[in-house]
Amino acid sequence: MNVEPHRQRSLIACDKFKGSLSAIDACLAVQRGLGEAWDGDICPIADGGEGFVDTMITALRGEKITAPAHDALGRKIVAEYGIARRGGQTIAIIEMAAASGMWRIDPLERDVMRASTFGTGELMLHAIENHQVDQIIVGLGGSATNDGGTGMAAALGVRFFAADDHLLDPVPESLRRLARVDFSQRIALPPVQVACDVENQLCGERGASAVYGPQKGASPAQVEELDRWLRHLTQVTDAEVHAHTPGAGAAGGLGFGLLTFADAHLVSGFSLVAQVCDLQHRIAAADLVITGEGSLDAQSLSGKGPVGIARLCRELGVPCVAVAGACSEEITASGLFHHAIALSSLGLPLSETMARAVELLENEVCQAREQWRLIAGKGKSHRVSGS
Helix, strand or coil: CCCCCCCEEEEEEECCECCCECHHHHHHHHHHHHCCCEEEEECCCCCCCCCHHHHHHHHHCCEEEEEEEECCCCCEEEEEEEEEEECCEEEEEEECHHHHEHHHCCHHHCCCCCCCCHHHHHHHHHHHHHHCCCEEEEECCCECCCCCCHHHHHHCCCEEEECCCCECCCCHHHHCCEEEEECCCCCCCCCEEEECCCCCCCCCCCCHHHHHCHHHCCCHHHHHHHHHHHHHHHHHCCCHHHHCCCCCCHHHHHHHHHHHHCCCEEECHHHHHHHHCCHHHHHHCCCEEEEEEEEECHHHHHCCHHHHHHHHHHHHCCCEEEEEEEECHHHHHHCCCCEEEEHHHHCCCHHHHHHCHHHHHHHHHHHHHHHHHHHHHHHHHHHHHCC
């Protein structure tokens, strides 16, 4: 007599494989690899970066809104953000990269001295004027900018002046002449929450300019100049405390700008997603959790989504395994994951691995699923015995 195997419960909570798979596509590939013997709960995750809006509006049953805006170089675009309702309130959920992201700028066009977050401010303004939102949540990540959030502030009515009272454009090459900031025409804002999972301060060797400026096309001389003018900005605005807040340097200093010009509050992007998605209860209900992203490395240990999930699993006594494009020694040594799959171990060229990511991920999960069944079974027996 054939006995149907016990159906184990999985929670599949993957972040994106950048440049290859969205979070939902990664989750679905894992689900197909597991096969029909598992009861799967799917929860795509994100921190404050790409995919944050999709994750939040899926969890909150919200909707996408399109709005006119400008990209980081001032060109007219149409960008998207989310609107959702929660606890009787209307919430706007915005990824700063939707308007001000690097993905919109060709590598040959990068010009960090002229790049502005003005478009991000336009999306905030659109949500306020067209949807009368009670709260705005801004996710940080993937920026093409290093303007300290001055562009965003200008879109909301903050004005920046030189010593001769000349009105300055909110871009670094102009703001080096900054003498005073006028808040008198800034629009009234609802509470603003900022989802951010990096801890960089605004200035210094771990600041916005030094760490992220080169990725945006800044030369060594421009990195030094950008850092100087951001220090000057903190002095003119009397906001040194904000400049030293962990996360102030995120998205080219937009973390600082939102604190200073929008009275915002910075929170962990993963913690916010975990709360909205009810991750604690969904993990507790699972026999095995599968998480992952494109690259699991030392940076992931600072609190990015998959590591946050693994730590929650450890607290709740639920085994956690990982899938990734690449997995570093730091992750392996951390002991956070009971098993890890890295597509890089297949030895294929990176371009081929990325192009075939869905197929490869599904196949690797299929090969690992019996090992994962044993891991899930041991984890369940430990929880039942209380050991």
